[in-house]
Amino acid sequence: MSRYTLGVSALLAFTLACGKSVVEPDPDPTFTLTPSDTVSVVETTVFVTIRAENVLSCSYPGGTYTADANGRINAAFGVTVSAIGPNRIPVSCPGTNGKTVTKEVSVRGIARVKATLTASPDTVYVGDWTTLTRSCEGAASATRSWEPNAAPMGGSDEVTITALGPTTFSYACTGEGGSDVATVDVVGEPVPPLDARAFRNRPGEIPGSHLTQFVYMLSADMTDRGHDWNGQMEAVINAALVFFAGKTGRVPAVDNFGGRPDILFIRSTKTHAGLLPPGTGVISNLLDELSLRIGGLREKKKYIIFYPPLIPLGFGGSAVQGGAGGAVYSSLPEWDNALIDPLGNVPPFFPYGYTWIHEWGHVLGAVSSTAPNFIGGGHTPNPDIMCGAPATDCDPSQAEVDPDGNDWFGDNVGAGIFNAKLSLWIIPAPPELVTMGRLQAQTLRDSPVTIELRKFREELVFPPKRPQ
Numbered sequence: 001m002s003r004y005t006l007g008v009s010a011l012l013a014f015t016l017a018c019g020k021s022v023v024e025p026d027p028d029p030t031f032t033l034t035p036s037d038t039v040s041v042v043e044t045t046v047f048v049t050i051r052a053e054n055v056l057s058c059s060y061p062g063g064t065y066t067a068d069a070n071g072r073i074n075a076a077f078g079v080t081v082s083a084i085g086p087n088r089i090p091v092s093c094p095g096t097n098g099k100t101v102t103k104e105v106s107v108r109g110i111a112r113v114k115a116t117l118t119a120s121p122d123t124v125y126v127g128d129w130t131t132l133t134r135s136c137e138g139a140a141s142a143t144r145s146w147e148p149n150a151a152p153m154g155g156s157d158e159v160t161i162t163a164l165g166p167t168t169f170s171y172a173c174t175g176e177g178g179s180d181v182a183t184v185d186v187v188g189e190p191v192p193p194l195d196a197r198a199f200r201n202r203p204g205e206i207p208g209s210h211l212t213q214f215v216y217m218l219s220a221d222m223t224d225r226g227h228d229w230n231g232q233m234e235a236v237i238n239a240a241l242v243f244f245a246g247k248t249g250r251v252p253a254v255d256n257f258g259g260r261p262d263i264l265f266i267r268s269t270k271t272h273a274g275l276l277p278p279g280t281g282v283i284s285n286l287l288d289e290l291s292l293r294i295g296g297l298r299e300k301k302k303y304i305i306f307y308p309p310l311i312p313l314g315f316g317g318s319a320v321q322g323g324a325g326g327a328v329y330s331s332l333p334e335w336d337n338a339l340i341d342p343l344g345n346v347p348p349f350f351p352y353g354y355t356w357i358h359e360w361g362h363v364l365g366a367v368s369s370t371a372p373n374f375i376g377g378g379h380t381p382n383p384d385i386m387c388g389a390p391a392t393d394c395d396p397s398q399a400e401v402d403p404d405g406n407d408w409f410g411d412n413v414g415a416g417i418f419n420a421k422l423s424l425w426i427i428p429a430p431p432e433l434v435t436m437g438r439l440q441a442q443t444l445r446d447s448p449v450t451i452e453l454r455k456f457r458e459e460l461v462f463p464p465k466r467p468q
Contacts, residue, residue: 029055029095031073033105040081041177042109048089049076058093071096081109111138115173117182121295126188127203129160131298132169134182139173160203161188194258197229197265200294202257210424211255212360215264215290215305219272222308225337227330228263232339233306237261240353245429246437247401248409252360253427255301266293282307282459283318283327290325297324302363302425304356306330308337317355318459319362321378322418326359328352347440354385354396361386362460364425365418366408373407378460380407397448 031052040046050058050065052073057066060077067073073093081087090104114137119130135154136142142152146159146169153173161167166185173180192198205211214237216228227233238261241251255262268275268289276285286305291297303325319326330352331337340348361367362378366386373380379388385401386408387394406412413419420426429437 026095026097027054028097028099029053029071029093029101031055031058031091031093031101031103033089033091033103035089035105035107037107039108039110039176041112042081042084043112045078045080046107047076047078048091048105050074050091050093052093054095054097055093056096058091060091061089079107081107084109084111110177111175113138113173113175113177113180115139115142115171115180115182117169117171117184119169119184119186120298121200122185123187123189123200123295124161125191125198125200125202126161126164127191128201129158129203130186132157132159132171132184134171136173136175138177139175139180141175142171142173144172145170159186161186164188164190194260195229198257198262199265201255201264201298202262204257204262205255210253210300210302212252212302212304212425213255213264214261215266215303217266217268217286217290217305217307219268219270219275221271223337224267225308227306227308227339228265233263234261235348236339236352236356239348240357241429242433242437242440243349243353243399244357244401244437245433246435246439246441248421249429249434250421250426251429251433252357253425264290264294266290268293281318281461282329283320283325283461286327287320287323287325302326302360304328304360304363306339306352306356316459317359318461319359320461321362322365323363323461326356326363328355328359347444349440350396354399358385358388361408361420364420364423366420368408368417371407371413371417373404397444 029052031050034049036047048060050060050073052058052067054071055067055073056071057064058073061079063077065073065075079089085108087107087109088104089107090102092100092102094100116135118133120133121130124130132146133156134142134144139153144157146157159169166187168183168185170181170183191202201213214233216233218224237254241254245251266289270289275289276282286307287297287303290303290305297303305325305327307327308330316329317327330339335342339352367374367378367380371380373384375381375391377389378386379391380386381391382393382395383398383400384403384407385399402409404410404412406414408418409420411421413421
């Protein structure tokens with residue numbers, strides 16, 4: 001018995017001893033990832049909580065956490081949602097048993113809602129209108145304060161300003177990523193009377209109409225001769241309208257106020273040299289200055305700028321072909337820089353009525369290089385009103401409007417050639433204006449005007465070519 005008992009005891013001891021010598025493997029690392037949001041706006045931070053056991057550490061984008069003495073981690077890290085759609089966030093945790101486990105959590109990025117609203121111009125005379133341009137990003141719906149009904153995500157509206165002082169407009173956009181509201185103030189100012197100077201457009205036009213507006217612009221160092229209010233610009237403008245009406249039965253649609261051309265007065269803060277640095281051209285700089293001073297050029301307007309002292313040019317013009325506007329260089333020492341002959345011997349059509357209607361033709365788009373009588377530089381030969389360099393015999397007193405009706409204005413203009421007769425900036429002329437124009441033309445045929453002036457100079461800027 002004693003030997004049996006001892007044998008059992010020895011066996012038990014052996015078994016216990018063997019149990020202690022066989023080491024059980026450590027458990028595999030385990031962990032969970034819990035994001036604070038599964039859907040988040042891009043460029044915002046989402047926090048991800050790590051709860052891990054049996055690990056040495058856990059690495060995440062941008063850092064690593066080390067486990068405590070028990071192999072546990074309970075921590076969180078932040079990550080920026082960088083893209084719309086799935087944003088996968090990987091975490092890797094090596095375990096105490098030498099194994100590494102990797103997991104990822106996904107956060108869906110959505111667009112941030114952004115509303116944009118601008119006004120051009122942001123200051124107008126009461127009764128005039130401004131263009132409100134709106135857009136939404138990341139939105140599913142939008143509303144505008146000036147028209148409470150639902151609005152498309154983007155677009156523009158011409159809104160009339162009816163009150164003095166600031167009027168606030170708002171545009172709200174809403175989407176999965178939240179809401180955003182944009183606001184803009186438009187200031188209404190009193191309308192100057194008819195005989196006073198206008199520093200911006202006066203009311204009266206129909207929003208959206210296609211009009212030509214005239215501008216009297218001076219640099220800071222120029223002498224102000226008051227051509228916008230003393231009747232000289234008006235006489236020159238009307239003389240060209242009478243000419244065009246008599247030749248075509250149509251006229252440029254002019255921006256009027258109180259039955260007269262609404263002429264803007266712009267006094268630049270720059271000197272002539274600062275406004276037109278040497279070698280930079282003329283018309284582009286003048287249009288940039290005009291845009292700056294009136295809060296933006298209106299899309300459905302053409303601008304003709306009278307700019308006086310480009311000595312030694314004498315008189316001349318410039319235009320952006322098919323663009324926003326043109327300029328007349330109104331500086332004749334022979335006339336003491338007046339726009340019309342001080343002695344009354346020369347009709348107001350010469351030379352500046354002729355010049356502005358010529359530049360206006362360029363602004364509309366004349367003359368296409370494929371026109372039958374095109375001679376270069378956007379010009380045709382004499383006697384067309386679009387006569388210009390390289391021609392040297394242009395005669396304003398015998399000017400016609402596209403005599404054959406096949407170059408830039410008429411029923412015979414071919415396909416693919418610019419035809420001003422179809423332009424939105426031209427309207428039927430009043431019958432009395434047509435009659436006056438025909439009488440004026442007959443008078444000039446009977447008694448031609450001879451005028452010797454300083455050499456004419458012109459600058460024509462061509463629009464950029466379309467990519468092929």
